[in-house]
Structure formats: C-alpha cells, structure tokens
Amino acid sequence: MQEKIRRFSRKREAIRNALAMTKTHPDAEWLYCAVKPQFPDLSLATVYRNLCEMKKNGEIQSVAVFGGRERFDAVTENHSHFICDKCGKIDDFDAVNHDGSIDKLAQEDFDGKIVYHTLVFHGVCPDCLSKTAD
Amino acid sequence: MQEKIRRFSRKREAIRNALAMTKTHPDAEWLYCAVKPQFPDLSLATVYRNLCEMKKNGEIQSVAVFGGRERFDAVTENHSHFICDKCGKIDDFDAVNHDGSIDKLAQEDFDGKIVYHTLVFHGVCPDCLSKTAD
DNA sequence: ATTATAATGATAATAATTATCATTAGGAGC
DNA sequence: GCTCCTAATGATAATTATTATCATTATAAT
Numbered sequence: 001m002q003e004k005i006r007r008f009s010r011k012r013e014a015i016r017n018a019l020a021m022t023k024t025h026p027d028a029e030w031l032y033c034a035v036k037p038q039f040p041d042l043s044l045a046t047v048y049r050n051l052c053e054m055k056k057n058g059e060i061q062s063v064a065v066f067g068g069r070e071r072f073d074a075v076t077e078n079h080s081h082f083i084c085d086k087c088g089k090i091d092d093f094d095a096v097n098h099d100g101s102i103d104k105l106a107q108e109d110f111d112g113k114i115v116y117h118t119l120v121f122h123g124v125c126p127d128c129l130s131k132t133a134d
Numbered sequence: 135m136q137e138k139i140r141r142f143s144r145k146r147e148a149i150r151n152a153l154a155m156t157k158t159h160p161d162a163e164w165l166y167c168a169v170k171p172q173f174p175d176l177s178l179a180t181v182y183r184n185l186c187e188m189k190k191n192g193e194i195q196s197v198a199v200f201g202g203r204e205r206f207d208a209v210t211e212n213h214s215h216f217i218c219d220k221c222g223k224i225d226d227f228d229a230v231n232h233d234g235s236i237d238k239l240a241q242e243d244f245d246g247k248i249v250y251h252t253l254v255f256h257g258v259c260p261d262c263l264s265k266t267a268d
Numbered sequence: 269a270t271t272a273t274a275a276t277g278a279t280a281a282t283a284a285t286t287a288t289c290a291t292t293a294g295g296a297g298c
Numbered sequence: 299g300c301t302c303c304t305a306a307t308g309a310t311a312a313t314t315a316t317t318a319t320c321a322t323t324a325t326a327a328t
Contacts, residue, residue: 007274007325028315043277048316050275065199068285068315084246096240103255106230111260112218119253121237126245141294141305162284177308182285184306202284202316269328276323285313292307298300 011039012050019060020074025081025090027069063090064120078102081118084125093121145173146184153194154208159215159224161203197224198254212236215252218259227255 018034019026026034032047051072054060063073063081066088073081075092078100082093098119107114152168153160160168166181185206188194197207197215200222207215209226212234216227232253241248 005274005326009275009325011276041277043279045278045317046276052317070315082240082244082246082248085249093240095242095244096236102230106216106227106255108229110216110229112216112263113258114216114255115219115257117253117255119251121240121248121251123249124247129246139295139305143294143306145307175308177310179286179309180307186286204284271328272326274323274325277321279319281318282316284315287312288310290308292305294305295303297302 009050011035011042011046012054014038015047015050016054016059016074019072023092025063025071025073027071029069031072061116063118066090078116080121082121082123082125084128085122086124086128089125089127091125096121143184145169145176145180146188148172149181149184150188150193150208153206157226159197159205159207161205163203165206195250197252200224212250214255216255216257216259218262219256220258220262223259223261225259230255 014035015031018031022034024030028044028047028051031051032042032044035047036042051060051070055062055072058076059074061073061076063071064083065071066083071090078098080093080096080098081090083090096119103114103117106117148169149165152165156168158164162178162181162185165185166176166178169181170176185194185204189196189206192210193208195207195210197205198217199205200217205224212232214227214230214232215224217224230253237248237251240251
C-alpha cells in the first residue's frame, strides 16, 4: 500500500503552535478556541484529526485524560507531570529527575518493545489546597 | 452535611472480587460481563457507580485509559504498568523498582499535596511484536 | 493553468459515561 | 420476627467526547 504523502497545512501549523505556546496541557476544545480567532472557519474535527495524526507521528504526546478529555503536550522529551485531581490543572513537574534511561532499564529482560513512558503525580495543587482549608 | 453511611452490597463485593481476581486490568464492561452470571439482574450502571466510588475511596485505582475506556486495578500499592498500544493489554511491570519514596521526593519543595503517582510504560507486547514480524 | 489527492467543514454517528427516578434491599431499632 | 429510613439498584434517558462520512477546498507536483 502506497504511503500517504503529507501536505503542508496552515491550520495544522496553527494547532501545533498553539499547543507549543501554552503550558496548560490543553484538550482538543481548548485548542479549537485558541486557533479559531485566527481561522474563523476552523472545524473542531480538524483539531481532532490533526491531534490524532501528530500524536501518531510522535510530534506531540498525550499526557493524561482528565474528566474524560484527553490532554496534550507539545514537548515530547521525557519529563513528568503533576495533575490536580480537584481542578484538572496539569503542570510540568521537573522535581523528579528521570530521563530516557528508565526506558532502557525497563527494556532489559522484556521481550516486548518499550517505546516511552509516562510518570504522572496526582494530588491537589496549591490553589485548591488553600481553597479547601476551611 | 451528614456523612453518608455506607451499606454493605453484595454486588459491590462481587465487582471488587472480580477485579481482584484478574490480572487483565479490565474496564467497566469486562467487569459487568464477569459478574453478570452470578447476578443476572446486574445493571451496567451499578458497575460504573461502584467503580467510581471505590476509586474515590482509594480501594481501587485507575491505571490508564485505552481506546476511550478506563481500566482499573484492585492493587493500590505502588507498582508500574506496561500497556501495549497495539492490543491494549495491560500488565503489571515490576522490572522497574519504585516505591512510595518517589512521592516523598516529589513532595519536597512542592506547595501542593502529592497523593500518588502512575508510571506507565508504553510499547508493543511480545504477542503483537511477533505478529508484526512480516 | 491543470491535475491528483490530502485536508477540511459541516454534521451525522458512535460509544463511554453519567443522571434520573421509581423500586429494592441493608441494617438499626423495636 | 416486623417497621422504618435511606443507601443501592435497574432500566433507561441524557450527556458528551470522539470518530466517520462526504462533498468541497487547498496543496503542490507537472
């Protein structure tokens, strides 16, 4: 089967850039709203399509699913995340150092193939903590 | 507000046991099918309700979401997982040793509250690898 | 400019999960 | 045992994120 040739798309670029520019690890709808002003004829389906494709290509990664919504990250280098289970905020979490070596370690004595890993800390963020202090 | 008293429920027990007895890290529907023979009047809603509640209580944990379905684990002690991105199989993955100490490490210099973490390796399982070998 | 087809918009379809509400059952008190 | 309160449930409708469909548009090679 012939490999599909990939064409340039200004909307895909805009979606990619919007994702790269935020640290909120947004979902599809957030990105739709972010790019919509620049391309008023943007369709939500296009956002989903491109996110799915860029993810398959390894250009972006899926960080977590919160409240049934998939959340994305333009940074594909190894880094861990913190997710607040109260408000759903997701932050990069570099306090715990871990690089690709953990994948190599996992690969030893394993017959399958390790491609990547996710390390996600769950808890309550500072903001929600102070609100809960009743 | 009065704390809701929790009553015993034989169906909840059956769901919990079905989850404890498998190593497949199943989703709600799988558990529904597993418990249905024992309780023919079981409703899928009951499975969802109890999974949600036991998760909130910390009795079980959610391991990952694959193909839009949430997958559960009765084991709440720290252990990592491997998920095959081809077939969705999820296995315990103890090759990489990590205990609760990583949470303590993460907690240092962090103003929020760390509750737990998930470490999930993604890749292709041995079975799918051999099938792909064309 | 012509042409092939990748990408898109609009929307219908799908599917997992949640909400609703009338009914059933756990368990405390008698 | 029986009564009562209400947690738990079954059946099903509603919600909602995501995916599929298909006619139209845009990319880029010639």
